[in-house]
Amino acid sequence: MTDTNNTDIEIPDVLFSEYESIPTIAGILHVFLDSLPDMVETMHAAMDGGDSETLASLAHQIKGAGGGYGYPSITEAALKLEHSAKESDWELARLHLVQLELLCVSAYRGKHAPAGG
Amino acid sequence: MKVLIVDDSPVTLALAQARLRDENLDVLCAQGGVEGLEKTRKEHPDLILLDLKMPDLSGYEVCERIKSDPELGSIPIIFLTASDSVEDKVKGLDMGAVDYVAKPFDPVELSARVRAALRVKRLQDLLNLRAQLDPLTELWNRQAMETRLRQEWARTSRHEEVLAFLMMDVDHFKKVNDTYGHPAGDRVLCAMAHVLTVQCRESDLACRYGGEEFAVILPGADSHEAAHLAERCREDVEQLALPAQDRVIRVTASFGVADSKDLVSRDDLLHHADAALYRAKREGRNRVIVWEPYIADTTVPREVTS
Numbered sequence: 499m500t501d502t503n504n505t506d507i508e509i510p511d512v513l514f515s516e517y518e519s520i521p522t523i524a525g526i527l528h529v530f531l532d533s534l535p536d537m538v539e540t541m542h543a544a545m546d547g548g549d550s551e552t553l554a555s556l557a558h559q560i561k562g563a564g565g566g567y568g569y570p571s572i573t574e575a576a577l578k579l580e581h582s583a584k585e586s587d588w589e590l591a592r593l594h595l596v597q598l599e600l601l602c603v604s605a606y607r608g609k610h611a612p613a614g615g
Numbered sequence: 616m617k618v619l620i621v622d623d624s625p626v627t628l629a630l631a632q633a634r635l636r637d638e639n640l641d642v643l644c645a646q647g648g649v650e651g652l653e654k655t656r657k658e659h660p661d662l663i664l665l666d667l668k669m670p671d672l673s674g675y676e677v678c679e680r681i682k683s684d685p686e687l688g689s690i691p692i693i694f695l696t697a698s699d700s701v702e703d704k705v706k707g708l709d710m711g712a713v714d715y716v717a718k719p720f721d722p723v724e725l726s727a728r729v730r731a732a733l734r735v736k737r738l739q740d741l742l743n744l745r746a747q748l749d750p751l752t753e754l755w756n757r758q759a760m761e762t763r764l765r766q767e768w769a770r771t772s773r774h775e776e777v778l779a780f781l782m783m784d785v786d787h788f789k790k791v792n793d794t795y796g797h798p799a800g801d802r803v804l805c806a807m808a809h810v811l812t813v814q815c816r817e818s819d820l821a822c823r824y825g826g827e828e829f830a831v832i833l834p835g836a837d838s839h840e841a842a843h844l845a846e847r848c849r850e851d852v853e854q855l856a857l858p859a860q861d862r863v864i865r866v867t868a869s870f871g872v873a874d875s876k877d878l879v880s881r882d883d884l885l886h887h888a889d890a891a892l893y894r895a896k897r898e899g900r901n902r903v904i905v906w907e908p909y910i911a912d913t914t915v916p917r918e919v920t921s
Contacts, residue, residue: 517722522633529629558668562697563626565719566634573719 507575507597513604515568523568530567531609534560534602541579541595545588553591554583560598572601616733617641619660621651621677622695623669627718631664631695634722635729648672652680655687661736662729665712667696667703675710682711689739691732695720749823751801752808760822760830767820767834768881778875779833779841782888783807783848786867786900788827795859802857803827803866810851814844830888838874838905845870845903853901867901 517523537556544552557580564572579594618640620631628644635642643658645651648669655663655677663681667674674694681687694707697718704715713732716725747759755763764780771778785791785807792800807829811821815831824830833841849870857864871892875884887906895904904910 520722522636523630523722526629526633530626533626555668558697559624559626562695562718563624563630566627566630566722567719570719 507571507578507601509597509600510604512608513569513571513601514608515605516570517568527567527609530563530569531602531606534606538595538599538602541598545592545595548588550583550586550591553595554580557583557598569601569605572598572605575601616661616736617643617658618662618664618729618733619643619645619651619654619658620664620695621645621648621654621669621674622664622666623647623671624666627666627695631720631725634720634725638726638729640729640733648674648677651677655681655690656684659687660690662732663690663692664695664716664729665692667694667698667707675706678707678710678712689743691736693728693732752805752823754808754811754829755820755822757822757824757830760820760824760832763820764832764881764884767832768875768884771834771875776835777837778884779836779838780873780875780884780888781831781833781841781845782824782871782892783811783829783831783845783868784892784896785827785852786869786896788866791864791866795862795864799857799859799864800827802859803864806855806857807852807868810848810855814848814851816844819844836874837876838872841872841874842870842903842905845872849901849903869895869900870903871895871906872903873906 515523515527537560541553541556544556557576561573561576561580564570564576575594575598579591579598582591582594618635620628620642622628622631623646625646628646632642632644643654643660645654649671651663651665652672665674665677678692681690681692691713692711694704694712694715695718696703696707696715707715713735714728716728747755749756767778785803788800788803791803804823804827808821808823811829811831815821818834820832822830831844833844849868852866852868855866869892871888871890871894873884873887873891878884890910891904891906894910895902898904
């Protein structure tokens with residue numbers, strides 16, 4: 499069973515999609531990556547407003563999409579955030595949201611400034 | 616084949632669409648449950664990939680509405696779920712879904728599950744089609760005709776249009792069977808079916824009504840137009856020369872035609888065509904009779920008509 503409470507997620511500077519070499523997926527990575535800034539911002543607002551339902555719901559969406567676009571670590575981070583949001587464990591949720599956001603930034607970097615950039 | 620993906624997230628829609636693009640499928644997308652229902656009704660997809668959690672209408676609600684609709688109930692549904700809950704998966708399957716795929720979905724697994732569901736759907740469609748066909752002539756059978764007539768009658772009434780019904784009966788068919796044997800009789804019936812198939816418009820529905828009797832539903836046609844079709848069929852039947860043993864079988868057919876003008880019941884339409892057919896038999900066979908009010912009192916038991 500996945501431990502959804504631990505905070506141990508490796509965050510690389512640059513994160514590449516596992517499906518970068520599949521043209522049909524590489525061609526739509528931007529759909530996922532471009533949706534992340536708004537979602538992260540909404541999640542921060544939900545956290546500041548104590549809206550655990552919205553926070554869990556958005557985390558749930560990212561969890562469902564991340565791995566499909568070749569970012570299993572984003573799915574893993576989103577799963578942890580969904581869990582902590584559902585538990586209304588705000589301290590842990592804030593940490594998970596930061597981790598998720600950093601992963602999203604790394605993925606964005608991977609897409610726009612590939613290897614060595 | 617047509618696959619509809621229903622998900623509130625454009626990100627998931629884009630991904631699923633990309634994943635299925637290589638499967639040579641016609642992939643449609645609906646963002647949310649309400650749009651999903653609308654597209655299901657409009658497009659009649661062969662398979663629906665349905666997200667469970669949607670804010671406007673949940674996947675369960677969409678599934679329930681589709682499964683309770685006789686026109687849509689046979690469309691297979693695969694739930695897409697990011698939920699780990701066994702209860703969610705079981706509930707979905709119990710509601711009539713054929714499968715579920717966990718999100719984030721594995722590309723190979725998603726494609727394989729879609730292929731499996733479509734394989735079953737193709738077989739179901741084939742069985743369903745077979746059940747509606749007459750095995751000898753491969754025309755629609757009587758049950759299929761009655762279903763279609765019910766639909767066409769409702770549509771015609773709604774749009775205040777007209778609908779014609781034609782009945783055809785092979786003259787002295789018993790004598791063909793008695794003289795040349797049943798295999799020859801079967802060949803005559805197949806030849807009749809071929810005549811109808813050649814002469815009917817694409818929108819018409821020809822069926823084997825039973826025994827040596829055939830019927831055609833003609834949406835949008837009145838009895839005058841139906842009589843023209845019947846006359847062309849009558850001429851074709853008269854020209855048939857089917858070799859049997861060292862002889863040639865020649866047959867004729869009688870036709871009764873009616874339309875839905877001023878009628879309140881589809882049963883009346885059948886009775887009128889039937890009465891006209893009987894009249895054609897009584898007036899000497901090998902002819903087309905259009906129903907007129909004067910025919911109303913001449914109906915006799917069906918067994919007298921051959």
